[in-house]
Amino acid sequence: MKKSELLEEIKDALQREQPIDESMQLSDSEEWDSLSTLAIISFYDRLFSKTLKFNEINKVKTVSDLVNLASDKLE
Amino acid sequence: MAKFERSDIFLVTGASSGIGRQTALRINELGGSVIATARRAQKLADLKEKATHPDSLFIEEKDLSKDLDDLPKWVLSLSKKYGKLKGVVMAAGVCQIFSLKAISIQKTKELFDINFFSNLALAKGFCDKRVNIGSGSSMVFVSSVGSMVGEAGLSEYSASKGAINSAVRSLAMEHGKLGIRVNSVLPGIVRTEMIEMLGDIYDQKYLDEMSAKYPLGLGNPQDVADPICFLLSDEARWITGQNIVIDGGGSL
Numbered sequence: 001m002k003k004s005e006l007l008e009e010i011k012d013a014l015q016r017e018q019p020i021d022e023s024m025q026l027s028d029s030e031e032w033d034s035l036s037t038l039a040i041i042s043f044y045d046r047l048f049s050k051t052l053k054f055n056e057i058n059k060v061k062t063v064s065d066l067v068n069l070a071s072d073k074l075e
Numbered sequence: 076m077a078k079f080e081r082s083d084i085f086l087v088t089g090a091s092s093g094i095g096r097q098t099a100l101r102i103n104e105l106g107g108s109v110i111a112t113a114r115r116a117q118k119l120a121d122l123k124e125k126a127t128h129p130d131s132l133f134i135e136e137k138d139l140s141k142d143l144d145d146l147p148k149w150v151l152s153l154s155k156k157y158g159k160l161k162g163v164v165m166a167a168g169v170c171q172i173f174s175l176k177a178i179s180i181q182k183t184k185e186l187f188d189i190n191f192f193s194n195l196a197l198a199k200g201f202c203d204k205r206v207n208i209g210s211g212s213s214m215v216f217v218s219s220v221g222s223m224v225g226e227a228g229l230s231e232y233s234a235s236k237g238a239i240n241s242a243v244r245s246l247a248m249e250h251g252k253l254g255i256r257v258n259s260v261l262p263g264i265v266r267t268e269m270i271e272m273l274g275d276i277y278d279q280k281y282l283d284e285m286s287a288k289y290p291l292g293l294g295n296p297q298d299v300a301d302p303i304c305f306l307l308s309d310e311a312r313w314i315t316g317q318n319i320v321i322d323g324g325g326s327l
């Protein structure tokens with residue numbers, strides 16, 4: 001998967017109207033709630049067969065941190 | 076009486092026939108805009124012709140049994156094309172009558188795809204913040220009284236509808252804070268194509284017997300479309316998570 005496609009998936013999981021970039025702070029955005037974290041966990045599982053752990057996702061502060069969790073799966 | 080504005084946009088599935096068709100016409104008559112969807116293009120074109128305000132009834136052909144995981148994105152694309160949605164009515168469905176001996180799991184899964192999973196995927200699409208209007212949004216699933224009352228031959232159909240009834244309650248809990256109400260209607264026997272198609276089993280004799288059993292007689296699509304419009308409207312603002320039986324008293 002290309003990084004741009006992953007960013008699009010993250011945008012969908014956050015249900016965000018505006019575009020996102022890697023520097024975007026997640027921890028203090030209104031879209032970053034428990035339902036969107038669950039959506040992220042489920043799409044990492046679906047697309048990458050990767051089971052994210054809660055402590056991994058708890059450490060996420062920015063979009064870039066999320067991208068890094070799948071860095072080995074990106075083109 | 077429910078009333079809608081042109082800016083109130085509703086997605087209606089199963090709009091080519093029966094309950095979905097009548098619901099699409101009724102919403103449109105009450106002033107709302109409708110995105111009417113089904114597979115049969117000609118039937119949808121006929122619907123547009125029959126509408127009170129054809130300029131606010133839009134046609135989208137779609138097979139809801141295919142690529143279910145893409146359905147949320149399809150709903151998102153509709154909201155980008157027409158504007159944010161106030162409601163969705165999920166009336167597409169099929170009925171199969173088989174005794175347990177004749178059931179195939181593969182066919183049962185196909186029935187669940189259209190009767191349950193496609194609706195869940197549409198609900199997922201609708202609940203996206205980019206799709207609905209937030210407070211004042213409403214989802215109506217079309218279940219069946221068959222999910223509450225046992226009838227020989229209906230085990231797979233009734234289970235597919237029972238799945239809706241259960242999901243409605245959890246969806247209502249999950250989305251209430253976002254301003255989205257979630258309900259289902261459970262019709263009894265309504266004279267539509269679905270009943271005609273099952274004519275070998277639901278023959279005139281059976282329908283006469285049932286009609287005698289229903290205190291208010293058998294239903295017409297309008298009898299279900301009106302309560303659906305109520306549930307979509309702000310008049311139903313304090314109703315969520317409910318499975319509402321609409322069957323002329325047939326299940327009493």
Ligand SMILES: NC(=O)c1ccc[n+]([C@@H]2O[C@H](COP(=O)([O-])OP(=O)(O)OC[C@H]3O[C@@H](n4cnc5c(N)ncnc54)[C@H](OP(=O)(O)O)[C@@H]3O)[C@@H](O)[C@H]2O)c1
Nearest residue numbers: 089091092093094113114115139167168219264265267269
């Ligand atoms: N009639 C009754 O007595 C009764 C009682 C209880 C519950 N219900 C429920 O009410 C709902 C409507 O039933 P009805 O009686 O109005 O049936 P109907 O007249 O047979 O209409 C069914 C609708 O579903 C659509 N549909 C079926 N498969 C589809 C697919 N794969 N993709 C997209 N659309 C599809 C059909 O459109 P196309 O064929 O054009 O795609 C049609 O518009 C159903 O969920 C049914 O289970 C009916």
